[in-house]
Amino acid sequence: MKVIKHLTLFLLLTLPVHAQNIMTxxxxxxxxIGEIVTGLYGSNSAMGGVSTGMRGTWLLNTENPAGLTGLDTLRLFAETSAFMKSESYQSKNGNSNAFTGNMSAFTLxxxxxxxxxxxxxxTPYSSVGYYFQSTEPLEGSPGSYYTSTFEGYGGLSKVYLTNAFMLGKNLSVGVNxxxxxxxxxxxxxxxxxSVENRMYTHAFYADFGLQYHRQIGKETAFTIGAVYGYKQRLSIENSIAIVYSSSETEESKRNTTQYLPQFAxxxxxxxxxxxxxxxxxDFHQYSSLSSGDSRVKFRDSHKLRLGFDYSPNGYSxxxxxxxxxxxxxxxxxTPYLQINGQKGYTYRFSAGMGLPVTNGRINVALYYDKTQLNNDVYGxxxxxMTVSYTLSELFYKLKL
Known part of the structure; x- marks a missing residue:
């Protein structure tokens, strides 16, 4: 019961601040709705993030909720993840570099x-984090310029409850x-x-998973799975304020609409x-999102993930x-952003290890991620690096 006590306290302390964490x-x-957060948590980060057909006695797979039925039936599990990354951005207007790191997920x-x-x-759903300056000529005053500073932070977080059911020896279903x-x-x-645009939103959502698992030999087994999430409307409360050095004036309040994209x-x-x-x-229908800028458009994304794991399975x-x-x-x-009509590509290579520790395991992944749009519009x-710590506790005495 010590695991439940300490890690539930950790979750409650983390909840209020998670939406403010800058992760990009x-x-x-x-x-x-910000940059979509992927690949920064979970024990399968080193395997390219594969999840739909994955299950295991120590794998907390909530990406496909049906995968939970593969867990060891005699244990309670808790998992927390963290990341750090060095980012480099390139465009025709210049280059920039940044370093970020944070806690990224918690699961019981x-x-x-x-x-x-x-x-x-x-877990995080999306993140906003940027700072840059732009210098423009002052209209009507040749040789004079003004500098604008653009800054943003925040994002969306997701609190979830997963239920998974075994419908038979081989078939499982689940819902988040x-x-x-x-x-x-x-x-x-x-x-x-300063002109500040402050936005807040909240919504309930559900996504679904299915897995079929079969042992076809003493040392061979296969799993196939599927996931689906519907398109969900987000009503965003906007308030725009003009902030002077010593005062603040609220100019307007209005609601705008965005969407959580459909995926399968x-x-x-x-x-x-x-x-x-x-x-x-995976297919994500990001084209349902609006950028608010004619130069930037969201487009549907197709993703292919391949993963490999070698486990010697040695005794204690x-x-x-x-x-x-x-x-x-x-x-x-394929990138979900299209800038000035230019498309491009995204790829990620990852590798890592799962390390045994007392009452748990630590999974460490190193990765290189590259996004490039055509004509060097954006890169x-x-x-x-991501680190996930999975802790387990025997729980058989209280099982029903």
Whole structure:
């Protein structure tokens, strides 16, 4: 019960501040609902983020909620994740660099009753974080210029409750019921005057998962899965204020509309002896989002993820390295942003290890992420590391 006590306290302390955490430094996070957060948490980050067809006795898979039914039935699990990354941005107007790091997710999971599994947690959904300056000529005054400073922070967080059910020996279904909320503040400053756009939104949401798992030999098993999330309207409360050096005037209040994009995915994994091979395909309908700028448009994204895991599966008396696991993955996708009509590509390479520790495991992933739009309109390169700590506690005495 110590795990429940301490980690539930951690979750309650983290909740109020999570929506304010800056998890990106991209100037294009000012558009839509911010930069969508992916690949910064979970024990499968080193495997390219594969999830749709993944399950395991220590895998807290809430990306496909049906995957929870693969957990060890005698244990309660808690998992927390953190990241750090160095980002570099390039465009025709110049280059910039930034370093960010933060806690990124928390999950508590386990079996409730035979055939019924649950999880609860907190993860980021999107993030806004940028700072840059622009110098323009002053109209009517040749040789004179003014400087504008643009700054923004905030984003959306997701609190979720996952339920998963085994409908038979091989088939599982699951649902994530989520509450998505967050604040964002965008500021444009000139001299002693600032214009602040403050936004707040919240909504309930649900997404669904399905898995079919089958053992086809003593050392061979396969899993196929599917996920789906519907398009959800977000009503965003906007207040615009003019801030002077010593006073503030609220100019207007109005509501705008954005959407959580519809998505669907299929995937599968094959476990053969000590190796696991996984493949996912995802589609996200980001074109339902509006940027508010004619030069920037959202477009639908297609993503292909491949992952590999080698686990020697050594006994508790075996060496440390035989009890560790070794992972690698590739993530290929089309960018969801289109700038000045230019499309491009995104890819990610990742590798890492799962390390045994007392009463748990630590999964470490290193990754390189690259986004490039045509004609050098925009480019982003990221070197990063994620760390996930999964803690377990025997819970069999209270099982129903």
């Amino acid at each position: 430094s991209s100037p294009y996070s000012m558009f839509g 999971a386990g079996r409730i009753m035979p055939h019924w599994y649950m999880a609860a947690g907190l 019921v989520s509450y998505i909320f967050g604040n964002t503040k965008l500021t444009e400053s000139q001299s002693s005057i 995915g299929i995937g599968g994994s094959l476990a053969y002896k000590k190796c696991t091979y996984a493949l996912d395909y 008396s075996s060496s440390f390295w035989k009890r560790s696991s070794y992972k690698a993955g590739v993530n290929l996708s 982003q390169s990221t070197f990063g």
